[in-house]
Amino acid sequence: MDALKTNKTGDERQTDGEVFDRKTLMTIYEFMKGGHIDTVQYPVSTGKEGNVFFATDGDGGPIAIKIFRTSTATFKRVAKYIEGDPRFKGVAGNRWKLIYAWVNKEYRNLQRYAEAGLPVPEPFAFDQNCLLMEYIGDETRPAPQLKDVELDDPTEMYDEVLSFIIDGWKDAHLVHGDLSEYNVLVWEGQPIMIDCGQAMTSDFFNAKDLLIRDITNINRFFRNRGADIIELEKVVEETINGTDDDGEEEE
Numbered sequence: 001m002d003a004l005k006t007n008k009t010g011d012e013r014q015t016d017g018e019v020f021d022r023k024t025l026m027t028i029y030e031f032m033k034g035g036h037i038d039t040v041q042y043p044v045s046t047g048k049e050g051n052v053f054f055a056t057d058g059d060g061g062p063i064a065i066k067i068f069r070t071s072t073a074t075f076k077r078v079a080k081y082i083e084g085d086p087r088f089k090g091v092a093g094n095r096w097k098l099i100y101a102w103v104n105k106e107y108r109n110l111q112r113y114a115e116a117g118l119p120v121p122e123p124f125a126f127d128q129n130c131l132l133m134e135y136i137g138d139e140t141r142p143a144p145q146l147k148d149v150e151l152d153d154p155t156e157m158y159d160e161v162l163s164f165i166i167d168g169w170k171d172a173h174l175v176h177g178d179l180s181e182y183n184v185l186v187w188e189g190q191p192i193m194i195d196c197g198q199a200m201t202s203d204f205f206n207a208k209d210l211l212i213r214d215i216t217n218i219n220r221f222f223r224n225r226g227a228d229i230i231e232l233e234k235v236v237e238e239t240i241n242g243t244d245d246d247g248e249e250e251e
Contacts, residue, residue, distance in 0.1 A: 019051050019067045027128040028065070036125055036132055040065060044135075044142045047195060049102070054135060054142070062135040064121065066106075070099050070129055085200055103131050106197035109174060113199075116172035118164055119192045136185050136192055146191065146221070147181035154227035158218070160191050162230065165214050166239045173202045177210035180217040211239060 031037045035058040044052045050068035057063045082101050087108070103126050110123040110133065122134040136143040151157050161184060168174050176199050183195040200207055215235045223229050 019069060021070070023070075024067055024129060027130045030127065031065075031125070031130065031132065037063060037065065044137075049195075049197065050129075055132075062137075062139070063124070064133050064135040066131040066133065068099055068103055068129040068131070070096065085204065087201065099129055102197055103129055106195075107131055109196040109199040112172045112174060113168060113193070113196065116167065118168055118172060119190060120196060121192065121194060136187050136194075143185040143187035143192065145182055146184040146186055149186045151225055154222055154225040157186075157191060158222040158225075158227040158229070161218055161222075162215075162235065164191070164193055165211070165218065166235070166242070168199075169202050169211065169239045170242070174199045175202055175204070175207050175210045176214050179214040181221045208236070208240070212236060215239075 028037070028040060038056045038058055038060065040053050040055045042054050044054050044064065046052075050066050052064050052066045055063050055065045082098050082105065085105065087105070107123045107126040110120050113120040114122055121136055124132040124134070126132065146157075146161075161179075165176070165179065168176060174196075176193065176196060178195065178198050179193070183193065185192045185194055200210060204210075212232065215232055219229050219232060219235075
């Protein structure tokens with residue numbers, strides 16, 4: 001991991017100190033020994049729960065490694081999404097167990113979205129507080145966030161993002177729960193959803209409230225960009241009580 005030992009600014013050293021503790025370095029070392037990654041090079045993004053770094057795999061191809069922070073503040077933020085998820089019953093109280101469950105949860109959510117044919121980074125592996133997944137971008141830059149993209153056709157992009165919400169509920173049986181212009185990437189004209197760790201199953205007691213929050217956020221952003229917006233109530237109705245491909249009401 002020589003790439004981690006280059007000259008750093010003060011902010012970069014602080015970032016390294018937050019995420020590259022001894023346990024994390026050992027996890028990265030195990031990924032290297034297993035041939036999953038070859039180098040970890042530079043930070044791509046900084047989020048509320050963790051940082052994403054550009055890395056290379058055993059063949060020299062690009063890969064992303066998301067390193068989740070294990071601080072008490074992160075633990076407090078994610079606890080409600082783990083303890084309330086029926087897939088993670090019994091995981092409560094212990095900070096380390098909750099953080100590792102959160103990594104497992106994001107991996108499984110990405111897997112579930114991908115299997116349903118929805119646009120998310122493909123997850124490859126996870127261990128401890130590290131998640132390996134598809135890198136979205138090219139050798140010159142990572143894919144930009146939706147908020148930073150000039151849209152040629154805002155309505156078309158709105159329809160694509162809205163489809164993720166609706167199809168995510170119907171086909172993956174998940175609700176993202178924190179969808180906004182900050183966790184949608186745009187690459188080659190297509191939106192790709194990221195930061196899926198907090199996504200809950202559609203049978204979660206608060207799932208409808210999370211669904212309404214996602215739709216409200218997306219409608220707000222695209223309304224400001226001049227897109228033709230579908231009213232909240234209509235989208236909720238279509239999502240929860242919509243029709244299937246044959247025009248019959250879903251059970």
